[in-house]
Amino acid sequence: MRVSLKDVALRAGVSIKTVSNVVNNYQHVAPAMRARVQQAIDELGYRPNLTARHLRKGRTGIIALALPELGNPYFAELAAAVIDAAAAHDYIVLLDHTGGKREQEVLVSQGFRARVIDGLILSPIELETEDLRRRTEQVPLVLLGEGHYDLPYDHIAIDNVAAARGAVRHLIDLGRTDVAFLGARRDRNQPAQLRVQGWREELTEAGLAVDEGLVATTDGWGHADGAHAMAWLLDSGRRPDAVFAYNDPIAIGAMRVLSERGLRVPEDVAVVGFDDVAEGRFGAVTLTSVSPDKKAIAQLAVASVLACLSGDEPVPRRVTVEHSLIERESTRGRAPRPSGD
Template identity: 90%
Template sequence: MRVSLKDVALHAGVSIKTVSNVVNNYQHVTPVMRAKVQQAIDDLGYKPNLTARHLRKGRTGIIALALPELGNPYFAELAAAVIDAAAEHDYIVLLDHTGGKREQEILVSQGFRARVIDGLILSPIELETEDLRARTEQAPLVLLGERHYDLPYDHIAIDNVAAARSAVRHLIDLGRTQIGFLGARRDQNQPAQQRVRGWREELTAAGLDADDGLVALTEGWGHADGARAMAHLLDSGRRPDAVFAYNDLIAIGAMRVLSERGLRVPEDVAVVGFDDVIEGRFGTVTLTSISPDKTAIARLAISSVLAGLGGGDHVPRRVTVSHALIERESTRGRGAGSPEAAWSTGRSEAAAVAEVPAESPRAGE
């Protein structure tokens, strides 16, 4: 039979209320009493009934996380961070895969799982402002990523322009002058536009030519897209001495082509990626990358959902989270700093650098 609070209380010789206070980690319990109750919990193998706890509050204990590409290492790592952050609050996470398709993102955002979730964290690719403006679902919604929506929903992102400028500045500081960009888009994808803009601004600020002939378009964000983009750039006769890629997968695909063409990384062509996925840390040439603070993104997303569940006094916010340039062999050569050393910046949830409250009322209210 399931061990109850009453069983623990009898075993410890205390009241049920005292056991409840310990289980819920209330601060006013004395250390001696906490230890006594914890010993009883351990002896009996008591486990809290989280489902009942949430139901008493009129909640399900489930937060949905909708991502465009579960096969992309960045999103897989972000999902793991969100799951860990949710577990700290006794929540579980339901994963949805949208494929980056607008119709699926609309379906998710409009609350087709409303009866089973308490809130939604969504990383949209194609969702438009008018799609969200039409939303009537009242469950808290938190947006991730760099698509901009001028709407009163919690939104957590990084500064793509500043991050791109950091990557290009690093390459310029290494003496590179012919710096290409891999991963521009025909479909006006906002993050891609912002990263191209950062590339252009930093080159211009350094007095270098932002040569559009060194910008390579891609249809997607994978290894094959990076390989095709790099091959196209080399075949055009405009050989760069460095490239900044939209993401790590594109950068890794590009490095494969450079190797096949007999070009050395970084001696002939230095490479910087974006996302700092684990794959980039273990290649034959490890990848220098822009690293968004995924842990901070996850913690802020969960805290935003919980704040939205807390009542009508929650003010939706837009938060910009920190990023760092992690230097590895693809720009510095052998002997570049290890990933562990690069994390000595001490980033955390407190590293969010900008928070802006929304001003207009939520759609449907």
């Protein structure tokens, strides 16, 4: 039998209203009374009926999160952060995979799941402004990523150009002058375009030649793409002394090829990735990486959806989230081991 508020009230010797106030974390409950009710909750194993709570407000208690590639570790970690942020507000998250394809992104944005969700967080790749301008669905929409839509939706992003410039500046500060970029795209992938832009701008600022022959294009975001790009670059007769990769999997794939070709990281080639995913922290050579604040992105996205639902945020915002460069062995080398006595 499911434990009810009435059961908890009987065990604690208080009214059902008092139990409700404690469960809903209302402030005006005396500490002793709160402790008494909480003890009864723990003893009986009471769990709130979140579905009923949301339905009383005319909601489902579900937020959809649509991402281009669930297999990409960055998006997997971002999804986990969104799930945690939503759970703090008693919401659950429905994950959707668009594959970065325009037709799927249009389908999601137009609200084909609108009957079962309260809001949508969408990270688009190919979606166009006109696609969103035709949107008639009233479910709150929050956008992630680098697209510029100039439409009345909250948009949460990082400054990819500034982040890329910081990564390249770090390599230049280490004395590297032939910095390659791995992960340029043939399609309209905007983050890749912006990161290449940052690579060019920082080289120019430092007075170094912008050698387009050191830009390697990839079809995807994975380890194999990074390995193929690095192999192509080396086979073309170019040997950079540093690599800035579009993301961490590409950087890790590149480091594998460098090792196979007898090149040491970072002594011969320093490597910087992007996204600071967990895998990069545990390789034979740990990876220096640009680290977007994924937790902040997730919390802002969920808060934006809830603010739209409550009507507290009528003016759409574009929010730029902080990033940092985490320096590890792929650029700084290993710290010397302490000598014995």
